[in-house]
Amino acid sequence: MEFRHLGNSGLKVSEIAYGNWLTHGSQIEAEQATACVHAALDAGITTFDTADVYANTVAEEVLGQALAGQRRESLEIFTKVYFPTGPKGPNDTGLSRKHIMESIHGSLRRLGTDYVDLYQAHRFDHATPLEETMSAFADIVHQGKAHYIGVSEWTVEQIRRAHGLARELHIPLVSNQPQYNMLWRIIEDEVMPACADLGMGQVVFSPIAQGVLTGKYLPGQAPPQGSRATSEGGSQFIENLLTDDLLTRVQRLAPLAEEHGLTLAQFALAWVLSHEQVSCAITGASRPEQVHGNAEAAGHRLEADVMAQVDEILGDHVTRDPSIVGNASPQERLT
Template sequence: MKYRTLGASGLKVSALSYGSWVTFGDQVDTERAAECMQVAYDHGVNFFDNAEAYSDGQSERMMGEIIRENGWDRTDLVVSTKIFWGGEGPNDRGLSRKHVVEGTTAALERLQMDYVDLVFCHRPDLETPIEETVRAMSYLVDNGYAFYWGTSEWSAQQIRHAHEVARREHLVPPTMEQPQYNMLHRERVEREYA
């Protein structure tokens, strides 16, 4: 497996990651999920991606249980989660400081981990001031919930704004963006981010 440096960090992630969006929970049972993760791990995958919204948290529970049961050394893994769609309550979604901190805490409990390596803002939140979101994400890093934070499906302008806020307020800036990028969805990455 080849490993690449993640963004402007020193963190090495496998060129391929194992994501659980359409695999864990409703689609795949724990036994099959464990088999899939083991194959990925055996072939050098160290980056395992998740989100609070995947199967309403069941995906994180399954992944955490599989990692624990397999006895994999946590220091060998890069585990991520994404925060935005946590539940139905008025403060159970979005990127307010309340939901960012409580959503990440709940994800850690489901994963049975003390920290995640990466935490993503799963989508931009147009109802929450970017200053509040950047401050909340910086808090996660400063307090050991995560080592790095980033964005998912944010525009280049939104990412630039987050960096400006972090620089101005002396906060931790985002390290990475997780865009949709495949044969059918190439334009944003190739035009907007280039």
């Protein structure tokens, strides 16, 4: 495993992080989830990402149980706050001081730890003054309940405002967690350069596009049984990518991957990690062998000519419009 600094901070994270969105507490049983977490540890992965909303808090519980007994100082545990949890009452969502302070206590209890290494605002809250949100995060950091603060899917303007407040409050806002892969590049034109200026790293999710970039979905054929495309909770995220033309183009990436001794999934991860501003790539898994396969992508870098070939093969299937970033955060709170 290779390690990188999280932005310009002193914290190092494993290039491949293990995340449990759509898996723990929903798609796979706790025993299998624990096996995947232990496989991650065996592969040298030290960075684990979750959120209170995943499986309505159950994912945090499963991860905490799976990591029980490990040396806490050797792990980097990330979680998030924003989306509705619990009975989803009027204050069970958003980035108000009330919800943030109550959420961190719940997350720490479920994860079985006294602190998280990174506490992230899962989306921007248009209904709460940003000053209130950042003040609550500052209290959490100063109380030792989180070492660093991050955001997820925020616009460049929101990130710059938050970073200015963070400096005034003397807390380290060090990362952004966006969706990023060969097909989805909406952060490249604005968010990435701004974060580079501010010393913030990218903790990217969906680096293999929910499995589309693994090559397991074939043009003209039904999705494999048991895959995300056939699951009740995951199919909605990739159904628009399962076109014959795109799947054919993904298959055309296979020779490039083979030239580098990589599977298509590893090649997709190597593509993400070839961007120096990416601190780590979050991968999920439903089987331990998937974890080990993903971990083998660490340390691989693709040259500029290979990156250009990827662009040529994927063509207009690449989404780059930076205005889409703002669509991720609901304009009104979800209940």
